[in-house]
Amino acid sequence: MFSSIPKKFPAIVFIIVSLANLACFSGRQGRGDTVKIQGAGSSFVNPLMQKWVSEYGNINPNIRIDYQSIGSGGGVKQTRDRTIQFGATDVAIKDEEMKTADGEIIHIPVILGAVILTYNLPGVEKPLRFSPDVIADIFLGKINRWDDARIRAENPEANLPPADITVVHRSDGSGTSAVFTNYLSKVSPEWKERVGEGTSPSFPVGLGGKGNEGVTGQIKQTPNTIGYVELAYAVKNKLPVAEIKNRAGQYITPTFETVTNAAAESLADTPADLRVSITDAAGANAYPIASYVYVVTYKDLPDGRNGKALVDFLLWGINDGQSFAQPLYYSPLPQEMVKRATAKINSITHNGIALRAETTNVQ
């Protein structure tokens, strides 16, 4: 009696499992034409990537793209290890890492992001204004009072409280921190010396919040705090956003336009491999804390059919796909960068033969 249940049970489970396997397997065989592309990386670009994947899937039902939001670092690592076909990263890969990869990796800018300063100061209505040296000194802990003369000088009308400044920064490794510290390293030699730039900087002062939501939560809940978050996140959550003085001496509010401007103004200095930092950009109407999000992939792809699909997807993304950027609070690429990125994508090869050229020949 008792023993009959355990005896039958595994048998039933076995049958169900094998049936399920069969179903999956035959399903896969049935859709033999489907090309599967796997990508992973930046969580910042994830909402846009998912939108692209689903929109592109509607146009090309035989191409299935998976994008896993595992963080830029993981995306780069898996791309290098060739476990996925493409990665997305908020920070360009460093020279040393490029050298140790087993092939040439190319960077394709796909969209723009920006980092903004937000704060919680009850009674302050108009956006605060900061110059780069003041921001650096606040995050270094050298300016630690809101009624500091240097903050007051830039914001004469603001009702600044006589209180300590509490800095809130990201505690998790993130491209947002990397872009922000890249900016600070450019504008402050002391920051560059003491802290440097990277995804997990060791901040001299402040509290760490996990993720954009952790930083925002701590800032919203604690008066007299200041911190940095992604522009997209700030817009969605209607956070107060500071105006930042750019290299041309103008105080700039971060908008899609001023962020795209920062990229456009930096085009002259953009090297051929498109790895460029656009923080502290020149130009009167350029927001200074912005960056490209890159898709990274090997220049020569091992699988021709798969590679061709990836090339087509990326070309669609930087052209037609740009229209999905603004509704999701990303800034689109400047026109000139679309051209350069297109050329970069066209240079992707399979066994030394350009994948894009191959199709034009066939057509």
Next chain:
Amino acid sequence: MSSNPNENILTGERFGAAAKKTNNILGDRIFRVVLTACGALILIIVAAMIAVMTQSSWLSIQKFGFGFLTGQTWDPIKGEFGALPFIYGTIVSAVLALLIATPISVGVAIFLVEQAPKSLARPMAFLVELLAAIPSVVYGLWAIFVLAPLLRVYVQPFLQQTLGFLPFFKGTANGIGMMSGGIILAIMITPIITAVVRDVLEAVPVTQREAALALGATRWETTKIVLANANSGIAGAIVLGLGRAIGETMAITMIIGNRPEISASLFDPGYTIASVIANEFTEATGELYLSALIEMGLILFLVTFIVNGLAKLLILSVSRQTAQSQ
């Protein structure tokens, strides 16, 4: 309660089963093999984890050696890694949590078993178990949005005014830090400790309570006898809670401030081992950085092992003393 009847029952059963002897022996063998496999699996998993983590963190172990344990700098950009602030934060937050949670949980459990009327005990016990099922990220969000402001506005200024001369209550009170971390952990481990202690107390035979009451003991004295009997079970419950407090990641990282610093003040931010791994692992680039993070995992293993061992020893000696004093 002599053991003779038990033996008789046992032998009787064995004789009765003699008819199906061969079948049963085979069954017993399979049963034993399966159970041994289950036991061995745990050992294999633990050994495999230690082996893999040691191997993956070898770069960091070689580079920093013992200094990793005493180092106080954590700077991924410059490639300097030290674990001491994290070890400190992990232990202090867990101990703090235990100090708050233990008396409350044991109190709740005693109330539920010894004092509360049945109509109240059942729904309350259910609520306690419900608390244990809440995901830790929800606790973390609650901590940011409710606990932290509460501490910042009421509790911390009060502590600073009354006990501000102590080093524990100095610095800026902004509601986020070691104290909040300890409290949120305490809230999270209370349901577990309570549930286990409640079960342990319920397992103490009613006859003992009746005997004590019959001898003229008060309710308090009766409870003391019940507690003395449940000692080792309560100790187990506390160690279970400690384990959860040390390993907790999500909730505490949202509220502790994530700052690798050793400060006596409970108002200041801290950092725990589990939190730093969760925070930095996804974006860790570079061999040494990754290797250092994995070594943190190894240290967490070690810390859990040592702290659990110490807790068991401490509780054992305390329970022996109470047993002797009775």
